[in-house]
Amino acid sequence: MTLTRKDILLKLARVENLPSPPRLLNNALSLIENPDSSVEEIAKIISQDAAISAKLISISNSPFFRGATEVTELQTACVRLGLNELQNLLLASVLSGTFSVSSEETMNKFWLHSMACGYTTDVIFDMSVSSKNSPFKSMAFSSGLLHDLGSLVLMQQWPEEYNLLIETLIQGDTTIFNLETEKWGVNHSEIGDLLSRRWKLPEVYRFIMRYHHEPWEAPEAYSELVKAVHLADFICSSQGFARVESMPIEFDSTSWDYFGLSEDDVPEILDRVERTGEKSEHFSSLIK
Ligand SMILES: [Fe+2]
Numbered sequence: 001m002t003l004t005r006k007d008i009l010l011k012l013a014r015v016e017n018l019p020s021p022p023r024l025l026n027n028a029l030s031l032i033e034n035p036d037s038s039v040e041e042i043a044k045i046i047s048q049d050a051a052i053s054a055k056l057i058s059i060s061n062s063p064f065f066r067g068a069t070e071v072t073e074l075q076t077a078c079v080r081l082g083l084n085e086l087q088n089l090l091l092a093s094v095l096s097g098t099f100s101v102s103s104e105e106t107m108n109k110f111w112l113h114s115m116a117c118g119y120t121t122d123v124i125f126d127m128s129v130s131s132k133n134s135p136f137k138s139m140a141f142s143s144g145l146l147h148d149l150g151s152l153v154l155m156q157q158w159p160e161e162y163n164l165l166i167e168t169l170i171q172g173d174t175t176i177f178n179l180e181t182e183k184w185g186v187n188h189s190e191i192g193d194l195l196s197r198r199w200k201l202p203e204v205y206r207f208i209m210r211y212h213h214e215p216w217e218a219p220e221a222y223s224e225l226v227k228a229v230h231l232a233d234f235i236c237s238s239q240g241f242a243r244v245e246s247m248p249i250e251f252d253s254t255s256w257d258y259f260g261l262s263e264d265d266v267p268e269i270l271d272r273v274e275r276t277g278e279k280s281e282h283f284s285s286l287i288k
């Protein structure tokens with residue numbers, strides 16, 4: 001039986017069919033939003049969760065961060081990771097355990113794509129002369145990381161239908177967003193919007209999830225960040241960080257001009273992402 005828009009929305013209207021928000025999620029997001037937050041404050045929040053604390057301590061001992069001595073204590077691990085990376089890893093750890101999707105490969109690809117989009121969005125702000133000092137800069141990574149969360153809801157609730165969709169996608173010449181809309185009358189952007197309202201996330205993330213495939217529809221106040229995520233999603237989908245090997249997303253090429261960047265900047269963007277991304281090798285250990 002084909003899945004319809006009505007089936008999907010009816011099922012998701014029931015609270016028990018959506019995962020509950022991870023306990024530390026809103027704490028992690030408000031730390032990111034607040035430029036004055038300190039490593040100590042973050043450590044205090046992380047210490048409420050033994051599993052996340054243990055993961056971060058182990059990451060701080062990984063080759064990329066390793067210092068002269070082995071870190072065994074959370075506060076020291078936090079200092080070694082540094083404020084930015086700490087926030088990123090905290091958010092990623094908090095989110096990655098929330099959804100259970102049967103295929104480990106699908107999950108790994110999903111998080112690799114999301115992480116890469118997070119880092120790429122951040123690099124876009126860094127490299128853009130006009131957006132370098134934007135107030136959205138601190139939310140660049142988190143926005144890229146969260147943009148496709150609606151897909152995880154669909155994958156978790158309708159695994160068979162989702163796999164069939166992916167098969168059609170791989171063989172065809174359309175994008176995931178268009179195929180979902182065409183087959184089901186609903187897409188992961190709309191489901192992301194629903195999830196962010198249910199989880200009571202800050203409004204900015206709702207608009208990221210809702211409009212990352214249609215940045216021209218985003219409210220003016222958020223359009224800079226939505227455009228950056230859209231551009232990052234395009235770069236990642238076409239440069240080896242796709243979550244499905246298919247056509248990259250449909251792309252609004254005016255996004256390049258908006259940031260004063262062009263296709264010629266792709267090698268430098270990727271180079272920077274990969275340098276930061278080396279740190280994210282341990283990301284795969286985070287999501288297991
Ligand atoms: Fe998407």
Ligand SMILES: [Fe+2]
Nearest residue numbers: 113147148233
């Ligand atoms: Fe994406």
